[in-house]
Amino acid sequence: MPDLVEPCLAQLQSKPPVGDDWSFEVKWDGYRLAVHIERGRVRIITRGGHDWTTRFPTIAHDARELGLDSAILDGEAVVLDERGASDFGALQRALGGRGGKRFASEARLYAFDLLYLNGHDLRSLPQADRRDMLADALASQPHGSIGMSEDIDADGAAFLKLACEMGLEGIIAKRRSAPYRSGRGGEWLKIKCVQSEGFAIIGYEPSRAALGGIGRLLLGAMKDGALVYVGGVGTGFTASSGGALRKQMAKLVTDKPAATGTGRRKEAVWIKPELVAEVDFRAWTDDGKLRHASFKGLREGEDAADVFEMTGR
Template sequence: MTKPRKPSQPLLGDVDAPIRSKARRRRDPAQPHLLLDPMPARIDPCLALLKPRPPKGPQWTFEVKWDGYRLAVHIEQSRVRILTRGGHDWTHRFPAIKQAAAWLPVGTAILDGEAVVLDEQGRSDFGLLQQSLGGRGGKMSSDAIFMAFDLLYFDGHDLRNSELEMRRHLLEELVPAGGQGDIRLSEEIEADGDALLRLACEHDLEGIIAKDRDSTYRSGRLGDWLKIKCIQSDGFAIVGYEKSTASFGSIGRLLLAARKGDQLVYVGGVGTGFNERSANELRKQMDKRIIGKSAVDTGRKQNAVFVRPDLVAEIEYRAWTHDGKLRHASYKGLREAADQLAVYEFDDIR
């Protein structure tokens, strides 16, 4: 059985709110009188477009922005699959989420959501998620939970052409509000966007997500979903590091790059946020990837070691300089290199 956990949303909502609907009874999608849609093997996710301020208008609904790994949970007749947004099978890494999915009262389904680990205040923490996964290398997490925020396929029916409001209604029947298991509902919050953003920032959350309740599910970053952040946090490719005998892992500063079209461009470095464990893990991974010449133009660097740009670091930062460099950057963790979509693209805001 799944073990009880901390409330998923103690800061922005009433965790004791009554369940809004009963779970559906399991229905056999093989019944011959039903017209069934083939279940997609994989769906490219709908991605949120970064905006500086929340949108206005009655068509927008809001949720907390979770800081974890974007996943799709595929519930099939004989198995459960958990896929990253890049299409990699991570079922083995989240056994508790897999078991919780198998217990849901549905024959077939595809849930869209985020795997997170919550801190003592109920906030998602990417660093804690990385610790629970034991760093890189395919280890399992027993602490991660899945925050479900969309339902793309349900009992033999493809829901992508249905409006968000209808998809959410079905999702809330399947994953009721207020649950404390390993799969929970990312609840909609009825509030003014500006007021909600202020509240989220006061409680040190990453930000909020706005969604057009009338929109269908469209893969890509098309503006149906928006993200508004309190503090910027994105993935950047590691292109090298500067040595320092006084720092953990002898890493004085990581050298970082972002995407600009089909190219990687240098965006500066980060020298804070490491602890002994994360620095040693980083150094071990980088030393396997040393190359003779930098993959991007970093300018003159003394005592620098360059690496293949296939490691992605999650970096928290406050702003950009006029020449396109990160300001007040801090290292949060190492993302999986296989998911190259995690690398920041300048087109997000420029």
């Protein structure tokens, strides 16, 4: 049984694929986790390889109660809002934010793949077969924190339209006949209603009038191995979240921007690019800047999601 499996990642695509070989699921907005079960011991491993077992005690307990000799479940930990939709901000609050010591006891895991089961590596099997085995493995679950991410039998375009009308982030398409491959191989696709990506915070513009004293966060994305400035975000903060973020940034102040293309900004406070902001946005401008951006929260510093990489801009 492998100690760590690099996850299969979904490629971003503008439209759902067409054909009988594609299945569709809701795109959950939380933390990608691999749950390793081996002879009664459970480890919950993040996408970046960190052990967060103690931060998800309910999921760890319920995984142990599945009664499996050995297994690796692939899924997303989420906290649901009153509509039953995943709420990334609520999950962040449950975890106490960056470096927080709180635990997400109210989180649930939506499992969507099974990579290993009772001594057998399943990654070479078709996705459809792995899902059937996952459903069997979860069938006798005595508790409620681990569930199956439902496979929706629907036309992709119609399902995306419904997901967007319901205010969800988007959908995931998976090729039923494909094995499990680490990285972005195209077997999984993500189609979003609103684009949401991780951007490095390279500085901010202070404001006495704004919530938390932050007028705008200044953001960077990766391009050709270096950070480039992609604009800012000035909405999505509360007085509490803005104030907490301002305190974190105060510890990272530096004398020059970590990204190119910032131009002259006399009011900017530059910081080391150690914080990754999850940002919703509608589109890009012709010169590579974010349009209609809104701050969602911070990715955990010790396990930050990939900073968005610009291609073809």
